Amino acid sequence: MELTPRVVEECVKLAESDPGVGGIVIPERSVGNNYWAKVRDLEKSFYVRTPIESPGFLRRDLAIKAGGFDEDIVFYEEATLHTRLRS
Numbered sequence: 001m002e003l004t005p006r007v008v009e010e011c012v013k014l015a016e017s018d019p020g021v022g023g024i025v026i027p028e029r030s031v032g033n034n035y036w037a038k039v040r041d042l043e044k045s046f047y048v049r050t051p052i053e054s055p056g057f058l059r060r061d062l063a064i065k066a067g068g069f070d071e072d073i074v075f076y077e078e079a080t081l082h083t084r085l086r087s
Helices: 007-017 035-045 060-065 077-086
Strands: none
Touching: 060 077
C-alpha cells in the first residue's frame, strides 16, 4: 500500500478532533495496466462499506486493548483486529 503524503497527518487530526473515532478506513486502489491489477482493483471495489473493508488507521489504545494483530494469521489479520474491537 502506498499512502498519499498527508494521509497519516489527516487521520491523526480526525481522530484527535473526535474521540468517537476509533478507526478510519483508508480507501485502497490497485493500480497498473495489466489484467491482474485491474482484476484486483475491481475486487477491492466490492469491499467498500462492507465488513470486509478494514480500517487502516486505528487508535493505539484500542488496538492494544483488543490484543493487537494476531500474528498466527498470515492474511486478513487487519480484519480480525477491528472485528475484536467491535465486540
